[in-house]
Amino acid sequence: MxxxxxxxxxxxxxxxxxxxxxxxxxxxxxxxxxxxxxxxxxxxxxxxxxxxxxxxxxxxxxxxxxxxxxxxxxxxxxxxxxxxxxxxxxxxxxxxxxxxxxxxxxxxxxxxxxxxxxxxxxxxKSDDEKGEKSVYTNGKLKIDYAAGCAYKGDEELRLTPIEYKLLCLLAQNTGKVLTHKYITQKIWGSAWDSNVASLRVFMATLRKKLEDGDEAVSYIQTHIGIGYRMIKN
Known part of the structure; x- marks a missing residue:
């Protein structure tokens, strides 16, 4: 069983x-x-x-x-x-x-x-066992991979598990345009139309949390019909 x-x-x-x-x-x-x-x-x-x-x-x-x-x-x-x-x-x-x-x-x-x-x-679980201690920083954005948390300045971002995984995927490929198909395959394991639709929803909520109160700073760039890219600040 x-x-x-x-x-x-x-x-x-x-x-x-x-x-x-x-x-x-x-x-x-x-x-x-x-x-x-x-x-x-x-x-x-x-x-x-x-x-x-x-x-x-x-x-x-x-x-x-x-x-x-x-x-x-x-x-x-x-x-x-x-x-x-x-x-x-x-x-x-x-x-x-x-x-x-x-x-x-x-x-x-x-x-x-x-x-x-x-x-x-x-x-x-594998990442926890490895005891990864690396920290990603991009302007005010910080991701503590070991703790599984993300911060903007001194404030922790309240992210859902999917939002956090998306953020990590984009951060690990900063500057690169990731296609819808690539992202959905990495996050959901498939490229179904329903997953692409869900991706748009998650990206919108993630962008809102990253840029809330700081409209002058943009972290995620949308490439219409193609995918998304993490911008280096």
Whole structure:
């Protein structure tokens, strides 16, 4: 049995059964929650590796669940929702979700996104074991790779896990234009159109956090139709 554990938060029995059966077939451990209250209890009690979260829960809206979990944990959260409007995706991602999958979804895509999370977690653990102490600086921006934190001046930036990973990827390639395909392959492990759409949302929120209150300084340059570049300040 795969030791990787997934918390499934879904109030629709057929979808909940589909996801749980898929995970069981591929030897993943899983927990089930039918509403927000159960989700928070399971998340705090068992600290799952990944959360699959529906937004339309009967008691607590999924976005509020994301915000509450982010108060104490950076566990990856993959939203699985029928809400397909950009506003809904932006709200969920900006609240701390790591990925957004729209219903109906394919089992293959669900598993692929889960594998991406597994690789990301393994990479972070590997970096921790290496004890990397390097620090990146660019003007007022500082990234402490060992601590997994980013700062602008003396203030720590409140970044989601995806935003932090994007920032590190851009920083490690300062001055280079990274294409949409390259970035999505590195972050999500694929170049699906949905990932490119999510990338635009994450880049917008990341840029806002980097440049908030300091409009004269630009860190991320958009190359329309191509990708993004970290500018040296």
């Amino acid at each position: 795969n030791k990787f554990q997934v918390l499934i938060v879904e109030d629709d029995p057929p979808i909940r059964n589909l996801i749980s059966t898929t995970l069981k077939t591929h030897d993943y451990k899983y927990l089930l929650a039918k509403n927000g209250e159960e989700a928070l209890l399971q998340a705090s009690t068992y600290s799952p590796d990944v959360v699959f979260l529906d937004l339309g829960l009967p008691d607590i809206d999924g976005v509020e669940i994301i915000k509450k979990i982010r108060e104490w944990s950076n566990m990856p959260i993959i939203v699985i929702s029928a809400r397909s409007e950009d506003e809904d995706k932006i709200e969920a991602l900006d609240s701390g979700a790591d990925d957004y999958l729209t219903k109906p979804f394919s089992v293959e895509e669900l598993l692929a996104r889960l594998r991406v999370m597994q690789r990301r977690i393994a990479l972070l």
